[in-house]
Amino acid sequence: MADLNLPLIAAIAWMVxxxxxxxxxxxxxxWYAKLRKPSWQPPGWAFGPGWTIILGLAAWAAVRAWNAGTPAQQADVLILFGVNGLFHLLWSPLFFKLQRPDWALIEVPFLWASVLAMVIGLWPIDQLAALLILPYLGWVAFAASLNWKVVDLNPR
Incomplete structure (x- = not known):
């Protein structure tokens, strides 16, 4: 049992x-197929692998920060990733299940801020961990512009 790497297992569980x-x-x-979408939207098949890579990098960042941090910093890592997980999980039901891209767009700044908070919060603990979050930050910014354009092209 001593060989179990609990931070790694927790980070992978968070990502999965x-x-x-x-x-x-x-x-x-x-409903989604009928929405007008911008020409620059990535193909649907790209989202799964993209999110897997982005969240895999975030999980790696979590493990690095956890291992480098003091107990107080480890608590901060848990809070940062927990808050982010909550905002991450809110977007899809708003957009797809409730079919409300406009409500999802209102939620995006909270998601983006939670990712930015991860970068800022991890920086003093482990700079590489903070840098590993940057693709997530960039993707959420891109996804926000895509969400905005879907709302713009499909007024209620």
Whole structure:
């Protein structure tokens, strides 16, 4: 049992849970197919691998920060990743399950702020861990612009 790396197991569980729940909350329904979307939207197949890479990097960042941190900093890591997980999981049900891209757009700044907080909060603990979050921050910014354009092209 001494060989178990609990921080690594927890980080992988966080990543898998976000990917799995996010995927389950993203049905490919007729409603979504009928939405007008911008020409620069990535193909649907790219989202799963993209999120897996982004959240894999975030899990790696969590493990690095946990291992480098003091007990107080480890508590901060848990809070940062917990808050982010909550905001991460809110977007898909708003957009896809409730079919409200406008409500999802209102939620995006909270998600983006939670990712930015991860970068800022991890920086003093482990700078590489903070840098590993940057693709997540960039993707959420891109996804926000995509969400905005979907709202713009599909007024209620």
């Amino acid at each position: 849970a976000l990917c799995l729940i996010g995927g389950l909350m993203t049905p490919r329904a007729d």
